[in-house]
Amino acid sequence: LNIAVLPGDGIGPEIIGQALRVTEAICEKFGHELSYEYGVVGATAIDQVGNPYPDGTHELCMSSDAVLFGAIGDPKYDNNPSAKVRPEQGLLAMRKKLGLYANIRPVSTFPSLIHKSPLRADLVDGADFMCIRELTGGLYFGRPQGRSEDGDTAYDTCVYTREEVERILHLSYKYARMRRKKVTVVDKANVLCTSRLWRQVAQEIEKQYPDVETEYMFVDNAAMQIIQWPKRFDVLVTENLFGDILTDEASVITGSLGMLPSASIGIHTSVFEPIHGSYPQAAGKNIANPLATILSAALMFEYAFDLHEEGALIRQAVAASMDAGVVTEDIASKDGEKHSTSEVGDWI
Amino acid sequence: LNIAVLPGDGIGPEIIGQALRVTEAICEKFGHELSYEYGVVGATAIDQVGNPYPDGTHELCMSSDAVLFGAIGDPKYDNNPSAKVRPEQGLLAMRKKLGLYANIRPVSTFPSLIHKSPLRADLVDGADFMCIRELTGGLYFGRPQGRSEDGDTAYDTCVYTREEVERILHLSYKYARMRRKKVTVVDKANVLCTSRLWRQVAQEIEKQYPDVETEYMFVDNAAMQIIQWPKRFDVLVTENLFGDILTDEASVITGSLGMLPSASIGIHTSVFEPIHGSYPQAAGKNIANPLATILSAALMFEYAFDLHEEGALIRQAVAASMDAGVVTEDIASKDGEKHSTSEVGDWI
Ligand SMILES: CC(C)[C@H](C(=O)O)[C@@H](O)C(=O)O
Numbered sequence A, B: 001l002n003i004a005v006l007p008g009d010g011i012g013p014e015i016i017g018q019a020l021r022v023t024e025a026i027c028e029k030f031g032h033e034l035s036y037e038y039g040v041v042g043a044t045a046i047d048q049v050g051n052p053y054p055d056g057t058h059e060l061c062m063s064s065d066a067v068l069f070g071a072i073g074d075p076k077y078d079n080n081p082s083a084k085v086r087p088e089q090g091l092l093a094m095r096k097k098l099g100l101y102a103n104i105r106p107v108s109t110f111p112s113l114i115h116k117s118p119l120r121a122d123l124v125d126g127a128d129f130m131c132i133r134e135l136t137g138g139l140y141f142g143r144p145q146g147r148s149e150d151g152d153t154a155y156d157t158c159v160y161t162r163e164e165v166e167r168i169l170h171l172s173y174k175y176a177r178m179r180r181k182k183v184t185v186v187d188k189a190n191v192l193c194t195s196r197l198w199r200q201v202a203q204e205i206e207k208q209y210p211d212v213e214t215e216y217m218f219v220d221n222a223a224m225q226i227i228q229w230p231k232r233f234d235v236l237v238t239e240n241l242f243g244d245i246l247t248d249e250a251s252v253i254t255g256s257l258g259m260l261p262s263a264s265i266g267i268h269t270s271v272f273e274p275i276h277g278s279y280p281q282a283a284g285k286n287i288a289n290p291l292a293t294i295l296s297a298a299l300m301f302e303y304a305f306d307l308h309e310e311g312a313l314i315r316q317a318v319a320a321s322m323d324a325g326v327v328t329e330d331i332a333s334k335d336g337e338k339h340s341t342s343e344v345g346d347w348i
């Protein structure tokens, strides 16, 4: 198993460190040969080489079977949205260059963390769905994008092609077949032309999956349903910008933001990362929760290497650490002990 | 007071009927002369004249000081997003032609309805903020919008001008000054050029309101904060599409969707309507909750006519009807009586 390791910024190096230890332990146990190499990305890469996604890192990713990714972002760029070089550009460049067309986020609840959910426990307990966000199209990458000559008018372009929509829909149905066999296609077809293409293509493709139920929902309604009735969803698929908003919304209803992994499926390779950010305030303190990153490693075994027993065992170990109360501050129970990042990694 | 009354589709006529009775009662009590005229809009207008926002209705609105609006939408159009003429087009045409640039939605909680909120009561109890959504720009109206010749590529355009951003920001600060003096500007300035214009203009304009606190937030983060910490918001202002999603999200956290009014401030006139939809299943049954529409009439007195005592009295009457348990099925307490739409109107 040949992986690229990109720790990134903030708590990235610490949480990646623990996920890597878990990956090594699993490889040892199951007799897989693991080789990995580090790459720089994000603010760290800007500081070192002036580019948030340097060519060297890209080549490393291209020659790897999977990428384990920490987090990027540094507060020094946050209040300067017009800085010429920004960490987010690295993220977008990486997505585009690796062809990471589908970002997959399982939304699952952990019984011991339900009380941290902002939702009423009965609504969210048992919610279990998967958000699939298109990641290389739409308003994020459409051109033209810019300003009028006098600077007083700005524009962005949203573009989708039939192929882009087909590709992610097929993937969604594939996952739905492994789950509860329901796909919710989220769009704004009552207003947007790109959404009407999505809906048209989906209406064609759903016929190829007669065993899967297909439902269509406008994005504003989806934003409500995710809160009101999260258990209704199985696989939710949508375009890039709607996905950005809805997946973040979905991630907080569980009360376990620090627990949620993600996979970005690519043409050239796939990237596995926690959905939480770089949490700069905690950097270097050995207090960050490594579980989302460790669970991202589990997704890596399953999605990149088709090694399901390995993934399941990691998940089991994570659940056991929670049962044993060996967890970091953010998810410790009121009277429970608070463990450090590395202690949690040790235990797992 | 010279108003246009557009009942629209579904439950529209019933709820508008009660709001109009309340408006009449208030005018009588305070000695205002009221004149009103009905106009058709939505599916009803398509059925009658083949156009969801006919010229006659537009002229009526243009010559009125305010528009009281019910709801539009009919299920027969819902699964046919490519129908040539659709009720939503009427809504968008009305917004554009009347220059309804700011949609204002107060998000407030009602103590007796907190238990209906999907959020934990402690998080939402006392939440009180105002969403201001830009309503005539952005991806909804930007051109070009269309398909490539082969039909396999679709595109939409998001456009904003400095004037559009300035106008709605000034309005937001004006309202913030009448409230808790905090404005949250929501954008996606780390990705979108139009958002960077929003942020640039906001950074200029905030200097003119040194007494108001300004905060900047990315839209994905806002989608989380609305659920996790709704009480942090006072005035939230954002562009059209983000506003569509976030205002709907915000409206369900209160547990009182049937209670929330809105105002769309225009260049030519302003429109007042409940935020809930046309609820076709309930049409004609005299069971729909008229309170959001009645509260929209309260906003009309305040925002269109600057008649604050009148607005306050309506709000007081609505609160009293709830205290007295004279409410419709959807908000009745478990053992409480269920009243009809018109009974609630009678009582108020
Ligand atoms: C940092 C930003 C560009 C990024 C996005 O909008 O895609 C982030 O919000 C995410 O969801 O990964």
Ligand SMILES: CC(C)[C@H](C(=O)O)[C@@H](O)C(=O)O
Residues within 6 Å of the ligand: A190, A191, A220, B088, B091, B244
């Ligand atoms: C019906 C639709 C066009 C409309 C919108 O997206 O603006 C609705 O969702 C709303 O929020 O008023």
